[in-house]
Amino acid sequence: MRSSLRHTPALLRHARAARPSCRVPLAAAVQSPTLGAPALALALAPASTRASSSSSVNPSEISHFNALAATWWDPHGSSRILHLMNPLRHDFIGTCRASSPTVTSSTPAGQLRYLDVGCGGGIFAESAARLPSTASVTAIDPSPGVLAVARSHAARDPGLTAEKLEYISATIETLPPGGGNKDFDVVTLFEVVEHVDNPAAFLDRCGEFVKPGGWLVMSTIARTWTSWFTTNLMAEDILGVVPKGTHDWRKYINEDELRAHFRGKSGWSSPRVMGVVYFPGLGWKEVRGSEKIGNYFFAVQKNA
Amino acid sequence: MDSITRRRAAAYVCRSCIRRTYTQRHQRTYSSAVQPDIYDVVCVGGGPAGLSLLTALRASPVTSHLRIALVEAQDLSKIQSWKLPPDRFSNRCSSLTPSSALFLDKIGAWDHLARDRIQPYHEMQVWDGVSDARIEFNWAPDAAPSAGTTIAYMTENLNLTSGLLRRLAQLGGVSVFGNAKVENISFGEQTEAQDLREWPVVNLAGGKQLVARLLVGADGANSPVRSFAGIEARGWDYGRHGVVATLELQGQGWGGDQMKTAYQRFLPTGPVAMLPLPGNYSTLVWSTTPENASLLKRLPTKDFVALVNAAFQLSPADLEFMHTQSEGQAEEYSWRSEHTPFHSEIIPQAVTGVQEGTIASFPLKMRHADTYIGERVALVGDAAHTIHPLAGQGLNQGQGDVQSLANTIEYAVNHGQDIGGRLSLEPYLAERYTANHVLMGVCDKLHKLYSVGSGPIVSLRSLGLNAVNSLGPLKTFVMSQAAGHGTKVF
Numbered sequence A: 001m002r003s004s005l006r007h008t009p010a011l012l013r014h015a016r017a018a019r020p021s022c023r024v025p026l027a028a029a030v031q032s033p034t035l036g037a038p039a040l041a042l043a044l045a046p047a048s049t050r051a052s053s054s055s056s057v058n059p060s061e062i063s064h065f066n067a068l069a070a071t072w073w074d075p076h077g078s079s080r081i082l083h084l085m086n087p088l089r090h091d092f093i094g095t096c097r098a099s100s101p102t103v104t105s106s107t108p109a110g111q112l113r114y115l116d117v118g119c120g121g122g123i124f125a126e127s128a129a130r131l132p133s134t135a136s137v138t139a140i141d142p143s144p145g146v147l148a149v150a151r152s153h154a155a156r157d158p159g160l161t162a163e164k165l166e167y168i169s170a171t172i173e174t175l176p177p178g179g180g181n182k183d184f185d186v187v188t189l190f191e192v193v194e195h196v197d198n199p200a201a202f203l204d205r206c207g208e209f210v211k212p213g214g215w216l217v218m219s220t221i222a223r224t225w226t227s228w229f230t231t232n233l234m235a236e237d238i239l240g241v242v243p244k245g246t247h248d249w250r251k252y253i254n255e256d257e258l259r260a261h262f263r264g265k266s267g268w269s270s271p272r273v274m275g276v277v278y279f280p281g282l283g284w285k286e287v288r289g290s291e292k293i294g295n296y297f298f299a300v301q302k303n304a
Numbered sequence B: 001m002d003s004i005t006r007r008r009a010a011a012y013v014c015r016s017c018i019r020r021t022y023t024q025r026h027q028r029t030y031s032s033a034v035q036p037d038i039y040d041v042v043c044v045g046g047g048p049a050g051l052s053l054l055t056a057l058r059a060s061p062v063t064s065h066l067r068i069a070l071v072e073a074q075d076l077s078k079i080q081s082w083k084l085p086p087d088r089f090s091n092r093c094s095s096l097t098p099s100s101a102l103f104l105d106k107i108g109a110w111d112h113l114a115r116d117r118i119q120p121y122h123e124m125q126v127w128d129g130v131s132d133a134r135i136e137f138n139w140a141p142d143a144a145p146s147a148g149t150t151i152a153y154m155t156e157n158l159n160l161t162s163g164l165l166r167r168l169a170q171l172g173g174v175s176v177f178g179n180a181k182v183e184n185i186s187f188g189e190q191t192e193a194q195d196l197r198e199w200p201v202v203n204l205a206g207g208k209q210l211v212a213r214l215l216v217g218a219d220g221a222n223s224p225v226r227s228f229a230g231i232e233a234r235g236w237d238y239g240r241h242g243v244v245a246t247l248e249l250q251g252q253g254w255g256g257d258q259m260k261t262a263y264q265r266f267l268p269t270g271p272v273a274m275l276p277l278p279g280n281y282s283t284l285v286w287s288t289t290p291e292n293a294s295l296l297k298r299l300p301t302k303d304f305v306a307l308v309n310a311a312f313q314l315s316p317a318d319l320e321f322m323h324t325q326s327e328g329q330a331e332e333y334s335w336r337s338e339h340t341p342f343h344s345e346i347i348p349q350a351v352t353g354v355q356e357g358t359i360a361s362f363p364l365k366m367r368h369a370d371t372y373i374g375e376r377v378a379l380v381g382d383a384a385h386t387i388h389p390l391a392g393q394g395l396n397q398g399q400g401d402v403q404s405l406a407n408t409i410e411y412a413v414n415h416g417q418d419i420g421g422r423l424s425l426e427p428y429l430a431e432r433y434t435a436n437h438v439l440m441g442v443c444d445k446l447h448k449l450y451s452v453g454s455g456p457i458v459s460l461r462s463l464g465l466n467a468v469n470s471l472g473p474l475k476t477f478v479m480s481q482a483a484g485h486g487t488k489v490f
């Protein structure tokens, strides 16, 4: 959804197709940014109550994604750029797991259990469920319309059995904690943290579902002058290629903020990051250092 | 990345579902609601393209667990056990480029071909029949590509397909439906448990139904899969026929059996080519007018032989006259050749005979499908494109398609993509379409350029051939295209 918008109009035009799903309230978006504004520091401030039942859900986000549901699986629709990004998610998870001597699994055959939070139409969840190395995927999302699309799409593939892939209409706050064997080898939050209220509390809650030795893996977009300039000023205000109010730049989270968040907690280590850039015609490519300006993946491992 | 690529794929259609399918069918023999027989890949067409694809999928550890079916109208067991005496050769032969041969080796098929029936060649003699401008394709000592000096390997199509079938039998695991004609292709149904309304269902004569996650059309120029997918194939007929025959020559060739040469002469009616087979044998591919083709098929053997010899030696005017004779070409040729000066070593050795029953002809056409992919559909080989044979590239293009599609499917499996999804198939289309289009355009333009008998174009094109001959790098480029090394440029 959120890709790093680059400076050329051609790229902006391409990026536009990728963007409409990332809408936030107009009022918030039109304010000009203050770099390093305390808003974000606040957003990522340690949650006062871990595992609180207070919701991370922002209602206008949910209605926005509901509206998008119909086009989720159109390969040339608004989610095309997400579809194209999906293989990189598997590559990134693979690199993370290969980087650590501690490797978890959930079956004697070494298969993994995944929890996909904010699964949307199920782009990642379906693909993870198809991997032979997967034991099962539990996928949750608070938007009912989106989840209905996910379910009906999965029914079109007889390979995606109920044992492999389960959709639950839930938020991470309402999902009952598993504990022990029921925990997950990999918990994923792809393009979700920038849509939630209280990201710090949200991340902590998600982290509770990770097995010792397992990974919390996410992707999002950095909050920088470049991303403000390209996504807010150029794309929305000057070129008008993206509907006004599409981005709440202030909700973007930087990779060093994520690192600092997990450094401040005990129980997490080995943070990894991968910056990616979308090149029209070529697709998504890893670009070292680009995590500072645009889209990036981030992961941390729970201490065993 | 590593741990992902190392992951072995299990069939998308889980084994337990299949088991369930079978047991239910046994329990409900009389029920009309038979559970669908679902495959990951259903390939229609067991020609060179289809068989190579399935062999590639079975040979790779990433895709070997896919559930695969092959549907072919011909009797495949006959093709698998195909055998001819060492001195007889089939008339349908193709030049396999080194990159096609490498691919066949990679998938373990090359060793299953009868190697003593394959003839590598190392030189090409190409010349203009009107102006005699000439280009000799032989590798300059420092220009030879690292794969060796072989330009291509002349291979009987049946040697290739029977070798592929043996390799496939060795690998096992493909549900083979031979002698099975596709009656029609429809879509699946929606039940409570699953929604197969977008899945192709291949209906065989006799009522068998195969449901496909990915339906591959390797079903040749009149592809029923392509029609099902509603993909247009555009192009034109050349108004020419290709005449093929297995020829016996006076010797093994001027360079003996270690240095064989392919010959091609452009005549106003189309190119005539003679490509070396083992020993004293060669295969003829002569594109000419339908009238000339039917004359060639009617002629007594000695007159046919004379006309073939004449085609590489006499002037177009002489040839035109000999085509007006209903017989007697042998006498005409011996008389005329005495009066035509030529340098014997730059044309093929004299043809002395034709193997019985090997003279055949087929119409030449050029077709290119608008796309190679659709939702749950991919086209490969002649189903995607039919090309003028003058470059000897038809079968090689198909091998290129297959290699690319197999890689695309492997990537999709490794990343949990639905291998039938259009998005998963896009890299195949991107990799192959332009490459094929450019090659087809080049061959088409060569055909048109050389179909002109006189006038400024002839002097221009001779200038072209002579210039190419004296330009080392350009020649190397042309040759590496023929040998399949230069795909990057396209």
Ligand SMILES: Cc1cc2nc3c(=O)[nH]c(=O)nc-3n(C[C@H](O)[C@H](O)[C@H](O)COP(=O)(O)OP(=O)(O)OC[C@H]3O[C@@H](n4cnc5c(N)ncnc54)[C@H](O)[C@@H]3O)c2cc1C
Binding pocket: B044, B045, B046, B047, B048, B049, B050, B071, B072, B073, B074, B091, B092, B093, B094, B095, B157, B180, B181, B182, B183, B218, B219, B220, B221, B224, B244, B285, B361, B362, B380, B381, B382, B383, B389, B392, B393, B394, B395, B398
């Ligand atoms: C008569 C002829 C002569 C040729 N000679 C030469 C030559 O000398 N040199 C050269 O380079 N190229 C030659 N070509 C071209 C070359 O043969 C093709 O490029 C090559 O065979 C293409 O391979 P393929 O696997 O894509 O298709 P094909 O070889 O055409 O295979 C398609 C297969 O699909 C099967 N099929 C089709 N419809 C159905 C159906 N409804 N149900 C079940 N099965 C079906 C057919 O039986 C066939 O086996 C010739 C082509 C023809 C037609």
Ligand SMILES: C[S@@+](CC[C@H](N)C(=O)[O-])C[C@H]1O[C@@H](n2cnc3c(N)ncnc32)[C@H](O)[C@@H]1O
Binding pocket: A001, A021, A056, A057, A058, A061, A062, A065, A082, A117, A118, A119, A120, A121, A122, A123, A124, A140, A141, A142, A143, A146, A171, A172, A189, A190, A191, A192, A195, A196, A197
């Ligand atoms: C940009 S989409 C990404 C979908 C999916 N992860 C993907 O990348 O394909 C964001 C998703 O997050 C969901 N979402 C929004 N707020 C959320 C919250 N507080 N908790 C969990 N998911 C949320 C939305 O419903 C939407 O489906």
